[in-house]
Amino acid sequence: MSDGELIGSFIVPVHPHTVLAPEQNEGWGRLRDAYDVAAQRIKDSGADLLIIYSTTWPSIIGHQIIADPNPEWVMVDHDFHDLGSIPYSFNIDEKFAHAWNEANEKRGLKSRTVAYHGFPIDVGSVVALKLLNPDNAIPAVIVSSNVYANRSETTVLAKACMDVVKATGRKAIAVTAMSLSNRMFTKPIEPRDDRIHSLKDDEWNRKILELLGEGRLEDVGQLSRTIHQQIRVNKVVAFKPMWWLSGMNTNRNDLTGEVLAYEALHGAGGAVVHLDPTPSGTGDIEYDEDDVEYFAGERNVLDADQLETEENEQSSNAESLPKEDLNKGPALWEPTEGEDSVNSEAAPKPVGAYPHARRVGDLLYLSGVGPRQPGTNAIPGGPIHDESGKALDYDIKAQTQAVVDNITRILEEAGGSIDDVLDVTSFLVDMDRDFQGYNEVWAETLGQVGPTRTTLAIRALPTPIAVEMKVIAKAPPKM
Numbered sequence: 001m002s003d004g005e006l007i008g009s010f011i012v013p014v015h016p017h018t019v020l021a022p023e024q025n026e027g028w029g030r031l032r033d034a035y036d037v038a039a040q041r042i043k044d045s046g047a048d049l050l051i052i053y054s055t056t057w058p059s060i061i062g063h064q065i066i067a068d069p070n071p072e073w074v075m076v077d078h079d080f081h082d083l084g085s086i087p088y089s090f091n092i093d094e095k096f097a098h099a100w101n102e103a104n105e106k107r108g109l110k111s112r113t114v115a116y117h118g119f120p121i122d123v124g125s126v127v128a129l130k131l132l133n134p135d136n137a138i139p140a141v142i143v144s145s146n147v148y149a150n151r152s153e154t155t156v157l158a159k160a161c162m163d164v165v166k167a168t169g170r171k172a173i174a175v176t177a178m179s180l181s182n183r184m185f186t187k188p189i190e191p192r193d194d195r196i197h198s199l200k201d202d203e204w205n206r207k208i209l210e211l212l213g214e215g216r217l218e219d220v221g222q223l224s225r226t227i228h229q230q231i232r233v234n235k236v237v238a239f240k241p242m243w244w245l246s247g248m249n250t251n252r253n254d255l256t257g258e259v260l261a262y263e264a265l266h267g268a269g270g271a272v273v274h275l276d277p278t279p280s281g282t283g284d285i286e287y288d289e290d291d292v293e294y295f296a297g298e299r300n301v302l303d304a305d306q307l308e309t310e311e312n313e314q315s316s317n318a319e320s321l322p323k324e325d326l327n328k329g330p331a332l333w334e335p336t337e338g339e340d341s342v343n344s345e346a347a348p349k350p351v352g353a354y355p356h357a358r359r360v361g362d363l364l365y366l367s368g369v370g371p372r373q374p375g376t377n378a379i380p381g382g383p384i385h386d387e388s389g390k391a392l393d394y395d396i397k398a399q400t401q402a403v404v405d406n407i408t409r410i411l412e413e414a415g416g417s418i419d420d421v422l423d424v425t426s427f428l429v430d431m432d433r434d435f436q437g438y439n440e441v442w443a444e445t446l447g448q449v450g451p452t453r454t455t456l457a458i459r460a461l462p463t464p465i466a467v468e469m470k471v472i473a474k475a476p477p478k479m
Helices: 027-045 094-106 124-132 151-168 198-215 217-230 240-248 396-411 433-442
Strands: 005-012 048-057 064-065 072-075 087-091 112-113 140-146 172-177 257-266 268-276 357-360 365-366 421-428 452-457 467-474
Touching: 005 027, 005 124, 005 151, 005 240, 027 124, 027 172, 027 268, 048 064, 048 124, 048 151, 048 240, 048 365, 064 421, 087 124, 094 112, 094 140, 094 151, 124 172, 140 151, 140 240, 140 452, 172 396, 198 257, 198 268, 217 240, 257 467, 268 433, 365 396, 396 433, 396 467, 421 433
Parallel strands: 005 172, 048 140, 048 172, 064 112, 421 452
Antiparallel strands: 005 268, 064 140, 072 087, 257 268, 357 365, 365 467, 421 467
């Protein structure tokens, strides 16, 4: 057989609310209804394979593929265990899983199959398969999302998958289980109070969905890099599922798209989207990446702050230190909790025992805010020196913008915004070199808000950064 093809694609949310509690919130119920519509369309399509790419199954070395023909277990989500548990028993196409693994290796990828009783299927895959394939009538295959894979690797993964689809004559549906924005509330909320965590997140979510509704999948894949810089969404969630899905669809920009639902899930953005391969005529193919057929293994694993770039792009010494080098700096602490403390998972962890901010009356006092990124500890624009103390080139504008972004995240956690800033004290480790670039970013960001400012030259900061800001802001009214 040689007539296999991809007959449809879906983007679906990963949170368990749609399975366990759709009746508790109107938005959750609308997502569940959209899932049901998607399930019926898949059934009516005559599909004989579901391919799940899940962002909630991260892998470190290469990609992993479920090859257990009948994984059975009970899934309890670690964030939302209070909602209950989801027993599952799935119909996995083990032959396809092994064939995909072999196709990956032929194209230069690191890959392996997983097939042992009790291996925990991730929440995104569980939710997707429970709702899209409730009677297990269609065999499925599940692949992990490698946290370090760049676009070339992710595209080759899709091409290897399609090699097997075509060779085996399958009528396949590709599914990405993912969030849009993934900034969730850090404290319990009532279901009725659920909403998208921030206005910026909601704006970007809607921009993504506008493009997807027009079938412009490849445009979304390329826009992912910009989205990553603008909202708090990690690379596994934002980049890779869109890269993979675009690769599965030969990087087309003229699919027929339909957004079936978009709602909040504990602050994150969840959507059900159907992409049909029927040409819409909306957009031309504008694929501007290297069309890689074989992965050569250049992952840039240690370049933590470098957004996934083309294979032929050269790294510079303005990149961040590798994670293991950064971790040799001051130990990272959990933010101090207190009655008036404000702490955000969207901001980098402190290097001492203090909160991100503290509310005193009508004011918020922020601890010194630097450019380090939450999770990776990477420094946008690169560190000022390496582990041995050797000076490195770095981008003060990128560092300054990252500081402003971190300030914004902390203020949004408190229920406010960057417009609430009243006073800023800035610290520069090289006033002569950096003042101009820092000042330009200030003018474009905080300068539009109009707080008072003091800028001081200092000898060093605890981590290899060039700029830090101390902020006082108006506190929003307590709810």
